[in-house]
Amino acid sequence: MKSCRHFLRKWGGSMRRSLLIARANLCRSKGQTAVILVLLLAASAMLNLWLILDMDYKSNFDRCHDRLNAEHVTLLLNSEADGLKEYVRETIEKDETAAEYCIDEVLSMVGDFPYNDGEVNTDFVILEKQAALKRQIGRIEIVEEGTYTSGVYLPMIYGMGHGYSVGDRIHMTIGNNEVSYTVCGFLNSVMAGSHNCSMSALLLTEDLYQELEEKGYAPRSMLVSVRLRDRTESEDYEASLKNAVSLQYPDIRTLSNSYTLVSSSRYISQMICAGIVSAMAFLVMLIALVVISSNVIHYIQENMKNLGALKAIGYKSGQIIQALLVQFVGVTLLTALAGIGLSYALFPAVNDMMISQTGIPYKVRFLFLPFVITIATAGGVVALAVWLAARRIKKIEPITALRQGIQTHNFRRNHVPLADTRAPLSAALALKTTLSGIKQNVTVCITMLVLSLVVVFSGVMVENMIVDMEPFVRLIVGETADS
Amino acid sequence: MKEILLKTDSLSKSFSSGGALQHVLRNIDLTLYRGDFTVIMGASGAGKSTLLYALSGMDTPTLGTITFEDEDISDLSQDGLAVFRRRHCGFVFQQIYLIDGMSIMDNVLAAGMLVNKDKKALIRRAEELFEAVGISQETQQKFPTQISGGEAQRVGIVRALMNSPEILFADEPTGALNSKTGLNVLDTLTRFNEQGQSVVMVTHDMRSARRGNRILYLKDGVILGECDLGRYVHGDRKRHEELSAFLAEMGW
Ligand SMILES: Nc1ncnc2c1ncn2[C@@H]1O[C@H](COP(=O)(O)OP(=O)(O)OP(=O)(O)O)[C@@H](O)[C@H]1O
Ligand SMILES: [Mg+2]
Helix, strand or coil, X not given: CHHHHHHHHHHHHHHHHHHHHHHHHHHHCHHHHXXXXXXXXXXXXXXXXXXXXXXXXXXXXXXXXXXXXXXXXXXEECCCCCCHHHHHHHHHHXXXXXXXXXXXXXXXXXXXXXXXXXXXXXXXXXXXXXXXXXXXXXXXXXEEECCCCCCEEEEHHHXXXXXXXXXXXXXXXXXXXXXXXXXXXXXXXXXXXXHHHCEEEEEECHHHHHHHHHHCCCCEEEEEEEEXXXXXXXXXXXXXXXXXXXXXXXXXXEEEEEHHHHHHHCCHHHHHHHHHHHHHHHHHHHHHXXXXXXXXXXXXXXXXXXXXXXXXXCCCHHHHHHHHHHHHHHHHHHHHHHHHHHHHHHHHHHHHHHHHHHCCCCCCCCCHHHHHHHHHXXXXXXXXXXXXXXXXXXXXXXXXXXXXXXXXXXXXXXXXCCCCCCCCHHHHHHHHHHHHCHHHHHHHHHHHHHHHHHHHHHHHHHHHHHHCCHHHHHHHHCCCCCC | CCCEEEEEEEEEEEEEECCEEEEEEEEEEEEEECCCEEEEEECCCCCXXXXXXXXXXXXXXXXXXXXXXXXXXXXXXXXXXXXXXXHHEXXXXXXXXCCCCCCHHHHHHHHHCCCCCCHHHHHHHHHHHHHHHCCCHHHHCCCHHHCCHHHHHHHHHHHHHCCCCCEEEXXXXXXXXXXXXXHHHHHHHHHHHHCCCEXXXXXXXXXXXXXXXXXXXXXXXXXXXXXXXXXXXXXXXXXXXXXXXXXXXXXX
């Protein structure tokens, strides 16, 4: 207890001394401080955003998957052949891999409908609304609903941005036939929630479902949903199940997907986006570090006499470095807090764009771990940069520093000696100042260059990714799951 | 019998400049006593500042030892010297060297806070000293660039005395001042010395040197001679003549 109090007092004293020096420094370089603040703000906002995307956004898929008790392997059999159901049942039960399964009767057909200036072309899995909501495995949830009693429910991805709204009429082609429905609402299905899953679920109200069934536009099919004991086996199991069916029933058209495929394809854009955000965060952080280091080095050069005076009255190098650390780390921590705030202010907008890519709802909430990591990274990295740049203070001897610092000032060459030059005085003086500040000027140039690159790069990214993701994804991963 | 405060034993300092070794101080054996006002005189380049820096722990000697109150300070580390300086030495520079970004009060507190944690006591001490040297409350809130040279030098003295050092070193404290403000600074130093403060001062100037009770003459890195003037008394003509004679003898 006593030693603790002693420590606190000691710490308080050194803090106060540091603050005294730090305050003196901060007042002297407002412009530079502002640049550093902006860079750190941007870096920590992006860092936090990336951490949210990386640490939570992806697991949101699994949370959703668990909540709806979704299947790990989906198999759609476009047939009602005799004995098919029993055969599938036997095949699944024979094997230990499957934990539980269900087989539902649905309608299915290839179809398309207009969406965002183009059209969506996918395999429709059409379920009766009430039955779909009651499924034990692969439950479908309604995320938005109007008061209409007859119509269709679309995957929520088609309701984002410029998509459909409740009450709109949707004209779709099912097979070779045109139908037109009222949009009653939107649904969330983990394994059949967008064209990225290779099949899209549609819910029809009971009347329309019966009508469609009678018209025979979409043949009766079997939707097999299997939950596995170990979800990492989903791709193998998908293949073996599909294989078993086609051995016995070679003519049946089958359609399938797996947890592995869907989870990665529904998040591909997020992962790319997270990658880009992280790259930019690190780039901006790097620039901030260069600026901070050069600021510290510049500070040491400019304040040689003050440093000498501090040393002369008995300050240790460590205490002076500590003051610089307190100054920069303090400012950094505050800025990082603001940056995190900024990232949460921006997140809803980003989230909307993300949902329009994933089709899976995500609730923005405060995440503690990314918060801590962002603060710690920003603080730690800045502290390291300051320490590396400020280490040279140890080499400064008070007398040398007071005598204008003979040792560390060797860069102070006498550029363009006035005794020898023939240039006019004003030109010679201009050259002198430019050349003696050459290091600073180069740093500023590099910083501006990298900064403008980042701005252009991110502009192009936003254009490509958020506004129209598809060509970009194709470019990077080739054709994904939207067959 | 005077109490020994600081003692050097064949103190030497050399600088290498352009490959050649320059011996600035050569085997100096010197003893400083508590309560003295010691004055070091000598031609420019004689090594006066170098000696003062070595004695005050600002710089380390090349050879020899410096003993301060039984503690050998000649091979302390940089940090060790820093701690030594803050505890035992006050230093007044010719160019003063206040810290630009801090107010006058903060400049003084920055020194005090190294040794004392009690801020209230520090402020009290600072105000006492400021009053003693004639720095007003108003001036205490100004910044170093906003005060006159004479004021700045008195602030320098306050800063040097904040931690009640055993020795106050002053390197030509009046060198950058006009005669009137210089006189003011000298009076201040004399007053503190009369109250028991040990002072070591380097000067070029006879009028300043007169304030000391012991005058050392440095030439080419060796102490050529010394002269005991006794306590300073204002307007003492005999003292002045004694000093003139000594300096003439030294080749001043
Ligand atoms: N850091 C250094 N490096 C090289 N030479 C030095 C250094 N410091 C002092 N000297 C040399 O030591 C000699 C003595 O210098 P010092 O400053 O002690 O003289 P001084 O007696 O104080 O002179 P002044 O009265 O002009 O102040 C000078 O010739 C100077 O060139
Ligand atoms: Mg000198």
